[in-house]
Amino acid sequence: MDDDDNYPQWSDEEDDDHFSENVFDTADYENLATTSYAYTVVTEMSLLTMQMEQLNIMKEILALPENSARILLINHRWDVRRILELFERKGKERLFSEAGVTLHENNGPSLSSQSKITCNVCFEDFSMDEVSMMSCGHYYCNNCWTEHFIIKINDGESRRIRCMTPNCNAICNEEVVRKLLKSKSPDIASRFDRFLLESYIEDNNKVKWCPSTPHCGNAIQVEDEIYCEVECSCGLQFCFNCLSKVHSPCSCKMWDLWSKKCQDDSENINWIIVNTKPCPKCQKKVDKNGGCNLVKCICGQHFCWLCGAATGSAHTYSKIKGHSCGRYDDEKVKHIEHAKRSLHRYTHYYDRYKVHADSLKHENEFKVTFEELVRTSKSEESNHKSFRWALNGANQLLRARQVLSNSYPFAFYMFGDELFQDEMTPEERLQKQNLFEVQQQQLEFQVENLSMCLGKGFHGISDTELFDTSLHIINLTRIVNRLCKELYLCIEDDLLSPLQINHPIAPYKSQALTKNQ
Structure with missing residues (x-):
């Protein structure tokens, strides 16, 4: 039975109006994803606005000044929901104390009647306007504070500069920090402001x-x-x-291992083990390039290729003179056979991963071509002449090709011994591998069909042929999308879900990734 018989086909009896309403409805393509997740691109201009929104929420809910709200948010990685949960569970005093926020600010030392105040760092006497105090009540001269701020900022601690007093957990007031730095070191003050602004990204798990x-x-x-x-x-x-x-459907762990494997020399070492032998004299690796089992190293030493033992230069077709090769080293043979299997397995998966990755690069041209067709098409033209269906097909092709390419490193680790050796019996592994490969091959077949149809182009064909082509590509686009979904469901429900080791993968998203800007 032909593979296409398994999928819904468009009937020739349906009229043009029906296709105009349903088949060419672009909204249908925008809702193909199985899982919806939203994200926002944060530009430099919107960074301050987004940060202030979070600060205002905290200021309003907990009745805090901006400085204290920022300290609390930075300490809890800008997670407002988490802060409110801890507020209910721990209480205000404990929550603020752990973050370094002073609950009851001290307005000043009870030394206003004195003309001089001694700084407990440099032990010099200063007037009241030469001394600054933090909300925790500790005060030092402005020079000592400024040097403390500069050192902390240069050490990368600008977002949480603590009070100089030993064992004091309070975070210094950003207004005081900014004021003192501007008078002595404007460049450091600008860096401080920039660090506070970027803390929304640097200290935020969601950004x-x-x-x-x-x-x-x-x-x-x-x-x-x-x-x-x-x-x-x-x-x-x-x-x-x-x-x-x-890299989905690979987990981050799988992709990290695969990237390193593709970059390091592990497979080169396997090739050397399989295809070379060490000279018994100088130990250099020798590659055999002739049919005779007597080989000669560049150092002049002759040895037997079969067992690696040294011998003389005289030999016959059937026997190396003075040397009869009948030795057998079981461990050595096992080591070489294991290296051969490892090399063959890696080569199998890498070749297919690379083939689809290369196809992805070439098929990007389809998208560029169809984007131009959509731009130049007239708005009053019928839907099949707008070429929107071709662009949707190209987007789906690129996404599916990406999934196919990454499915091979996934299979390399899923059914290998590096990650899940103790998670499946050999029988379970074989059963799951067969299930996965059937779905992978179905997707591969339809992706090639879609690529071939889009690659033919639409120049010089009649209006009827263009209409029929558009229906076929729309159908293939939906088939490919459905097969991608099914491959992900197989991976998540049948392969990864029963395992003890957690390997989360990014949900499947068809075509372009959804974002807000």
Whole structure:
């Protein structure tokens, strides 16, 4: 039975109006994803606004000044929900004390009647206007405070500068820090303000800088799910959790292992074990390039390729003179056979991973072409001439190709011995591998179909042929999307879910990644 028989087909009896309403409805493509997660691109201009929104919430709910609200938010990584939970559970005093917020501010030392105050750091006498006091009640001369601030900022502790008094947990008032730094070191004061602003990203579990190089200046804020794949307005797509390139259905751990494996020399070592033998004299690795089992190292030593033992230079076709090879080293043979299997397995998965990754690069041209067709099409033209369906198909193709490429490193670790050796019996592993590979091959087949149809182009064909082509591509787009969903469900429910080891993967999102800007 043909594979396409398993999927719904469009009937030729349906009229043009029906297709105009349903088949070409672009909203249908915007709701293809199985899991919805939202994120926002944070630009440099919107950073201050978003930070102030959080500060205002804390100021209003807990009746705090901005300085104390910021200290509390930084301490709890800008998680308002978490702060409110702790407020109910721990109480106000304990919550504030642990964060370094002074609950009852001291307005000043009871020394206003005295003309001089001694600084307990430099032990010099100063007038009242040469001394500053923090909300905790501790006071020192302005020079000592300023030097303390500069040292802390240069050491990277600018967002939580603690009071100089030993065992005091209070965080210094940012207004005092800013005022003293501006008078002595404006550059450090600007850095301090910048650090406070960027703390919304640096100290926030739900916000991360875009890892683009050179840096675009943007960040990404997610709502709830940190294991997700996002796209910055600069065009870079990446995993929010580990900041690597988009890699689902691989978990972050799998992708980290795969990236290192592709970069290091582990497979080169395996090739050397399989294809070379050490010279018994100088121990250099020798590669056999002839049919005879007598080989010669560059140091001049002759040895037998079969067992690696040294011998003379005279030999015949059937026997090396003075040396009969009948030795057998079981451990050595096992080691070489294991290296051969390991090399063959890695090569199998890497080749297929690379083939789909290369196809993805070429198929990006489809998207560029169809975006131009959509831009140049006239608004009054019928839906199938707007080429929106072709662009949707290209977007779905790129996403599916990405999934297919990454599915091979997933399979390499899922059914190998590195991560899940003790999690499955050999029978369970084989059963799960067969289930996965059937779904993977179905997706692969339909992705190639979609790629072939989109790659033919639409120039020089009649209006009827264009209409029929559009219906076929729409159908293939939906089939590919459904197969992607099913592959993810198989991975999440049948493969990863029963295991004890937690390997969260980013949910499947069809076509373009959803973002708010």
